[in-house]
Every structure is written in C-alpha cells, then in structure tokens.
Amino acid sequence: MEHDFSLETLLQHIGEETGFPYGAVTPPIVQSSLFTARSLRERNAQGGLNDAGYVYTRNGNPTVRLAEQKLAALEGTEDALCFGSGMAAIAAAILTFAESGAHVICVDTAYPPTRTLLQSWLTRYGVRTTFVSGECVEEFEQAIQPDTRIIYLESPSSLYFRLQDLRAVSALARARGIVTLCDNSWATPMFQNPHALGVDIVLHSASKYLGGHSDLLAGVVAGCREHIERVLKTRELLGGILDPFAGWLLLRGLRTLPVRMERAHKQGLQVAEWLASQPQIARVNHPGLPSHPQHKLARSQMRGYGSLFSFETHPITEDQAYAFTDRLHLFRFGCSWGGYESLMLGWAQTESDAAGKAPWLFRVYIGLENPDDLIRDLHGAIATLTP
Numbered sequence: 001m002e003h004d005f006s007l008e009t010l011l012q013h014i015g016e017e018t019g020f021p022y023g024a025v026t027p028p029i030v031q032s033s034l035f036t037a038r039s040l041r042e043r044n045a046q047g048g049l050n051d052a053g054y055v056y057t058r059n060g061n062p063t064v065r066l067a068e069q070k071l072a073a074l075e076g077t078e079d080a081l082c083f084g085s086g087m088a089a090i091a092a093a094i095l096t097f098a099e100s101g102a103h104v105i106c107v108d109t110a111y112p113p114t115r116t117l118l119q120s121w122l123t124r125y126g127v128r129t130t131f132v133s134g135e136c137v138e139e140f141e142q143a144i145q146p147d148t149r150i151i152y153l154e155s156p157s158s159l160y161f162r163l164q165d166l167r168a169v170s171a172l173a174r175a176r177g178i179v180t181l182c183d184n185s186w187a188t189p190m191f192q193n194p195h196a197l198g199v200d201i202v203l204h205s206a207s208k209y210l211g212g213h214s215d216l217l218a219g220v221v222a223g224c225r226e227h228i229e230r231v232l233k234t235r236e237l238l239g240g241i242l243d244p245f246a247g248w249l250l251l252r253g254l255r256t257l258p259v260r261m262e263r264a265h266k267q268g269l270q271v272a273e274w275l276a277s278q279p280q281i282a283r284v285n286h287p288g289l290p291s292h293p294q295h296k297l298a299r300s301q302m303r304g305y306g307s308l309f310s311f312e313t314h315p316i317t318e319d320q321a322y323a324f325t326d327r328l329h330l331f332r333f334g335c336s337w338g339g340y341e342s343l344m345l346g347w348a349q350t351e352s353d354a355a356g357k358a359p360w361l362f363r364v365y366i367g368l369e370n371p372d373d374l375i376r377d378l379h380g381a382i383a384t385l386t387p
C-alpha cells in the first residue's frame, strides 16, 4: 500500500489489501503453534518455512504479523515486532544492542524496571550504565565513552514528564555510531514519531494506549529492517513473541487509537489546566502546559499529548493526602494507564518536616469519562489538600 495516506487511513487498511477469509471484516486469530509445509521437499527448499512464510509461532504468526505491519506504518519504520509485554520488548532491544561489557547511557526518569534491568540485572554481564537527567544534549555528550553502544530515551518520562531533545540526541549518537532507543508509550505514534526525528529504535508498552482497554499485555520494537532482523533473532531465542489472541486484541485496540488519543489529548489538558489553577496545587507536570519548562521542545517534537501527568502539592500531612484520595469517586488507584478508566497514584516527595508535612506527588491518568465529571470529582476532594 502507498505510504502517502494519513496515519488514520494506514492504520485501518495496511496489511488488509487482500481481505480476510470469508470476507470477514476482522482478521482471523491464527491460534496455531505450528505451520506445516505440504511436503518435506518444499519445507527443506524454503529453509524450514512453509509457502506462507511461517514455521512456528515463536518465530512469527500471521495475526501478530498484521499488528506488526500496522505498527511499522504508524511509526514510519521499515518493520516492527510485537512482544508479550512492554518489558519483553525493551529487554529484547537492549539485549540485542548491548554486548557484554558495553556502556549504556539512560535517562534517569526512564520506567523503573527498565532502569533496574540496566543497573542491577545487566551488570552481571558487565554492562555499565550512566544515568543522565537528559534535559540537555551536552549531558549525553559528556557521558559518552569509547564503548558506549546504546543511548536509552523515554520522552516524555512517565512520572515527572521530562523530555529529551530527540533530534539533537539522535544526531549526536548517530555521529558516534551509537544506537538510540526511545520508549514512545506516552505520546503514541499518533503524537510523536521518534524515528522520523532520527531515533533508531522505537519502543512501546502496548499494554497502555495502543491496546487501550486494560485487557492486554504487549510490547513493540520498531525500526529499520537491519535492526529489526537483529531483534528478531533475540525474540526467537528468548521466546518473547506476543500470543496470537493478544495480537488480535492489540489489533482491535489499535482500530480506535486515533479517536481515543484525540480525546486523551483534549481532556488530559482540560483537567491539567483546571488543576494548575487551584491554590492547593504547587505545580502540574504536563508537557502541554505553557508552564512546563520544556513546553517549547514538546511542541517542536510532538503533535499532541497523552493524558497521563502528575501534580505536586504544598507540604501536607499523610492524612490529608489519603483524605483527598478517599473522597474521589471516579478515580481508581493503580499503576498502569492507557485504558478507559481514570487512575491515580501518590507519594510523599520528601521525609515529613517537624509538623509532619511533606509535599506529595500525585500521578493522574485521565480516562474516557467526561472531563467535566472528573473535574467535579476532583473539586469535591481538593480542599483536603489545603496546606
């Protein structure tokens, strides 16, 4: 299919040019572990593959492949691979490009298990990681060592919503032969295409917006053909491919991604702006707000914003923090995001002072409820945060 269509059109049509069996509108779930050839002669002549190009679902599966084709089209990459979770995708990509003893540079606000993988687990293979705040390109430049193989980015990060200058960091890395990886789960390909800005490998937790219904764990690695072939070998050996049924759920979630993200952008900003205007709130961390220190950079590399953000209070007691969350009716308390349900998490930011008070950080996810109802819910609870 021609690639000059808009993302919304590519998403619905790519990979479906020949239609599905029986004229079905939805793709079949090819729930088969094995793909056989008509004859041993044919199989051996085709290097183990059957004439449809499949051998065994750990290597590839038609339902998963359709999701991969759509994701590559959305990210504007030559190819993409799906994994059983975001962490499976992140781990496979890092393991592919960081050989034993290599040096990695990672943003210090990356998803915590990604940092744990680098800073505790991979050290057993001699991998050393330098963590940087990622707020200026010079920091990356200073951290580069002769054996730096990977620069790991997550822009925006998912707690403090800090950005990295994807164009500048990837240009620096490319000039030094370093592979750049970027977790794009927050912005999704609807709002940010890191590959078009120069990043080599785009990563997703598809358990978030791409799936969109809180019923699926999945991950994505997208990049150029040469890189994806290398990651494919890792996936085959570590066995992290997405299950066909989960691939079908991901395809179903993707169908509505553009409409859900349009809503996420609009109502995330609406609630963030309302919170920013409340005297109980010290600061709102949302890259779409002009008060965000990197708002200009956000506008230069994103076309819109996810609806996950955080806000900070003035010093309050623990009782006040829990009284606030106890009064909320429309938010659930849980650590994932990207589904239809609004969520909140919160922590004290420092040790309590002599008066038993500390500033709190609340991470908010705005789901698909009506934003006016969510604001009313927050309005009914926010007085408890008065310092």
Ligand SMILES: Cc1ncc(COP(=O)(O)O)c(C=O)c1O
Residues within 6 Å of the ligand: 085, 086, 087, 088, 111, 158, 183, 185, 186, 204, 205, 206, 207, 208, 217, 218, 219, 335, 336
């Ligand atoms: C930004 C980000 N990246 C990666 C992951 C990991 O994805 P998964 O939970 O699908 O393994 C998460 C999960 O919370 C995340 O928030």
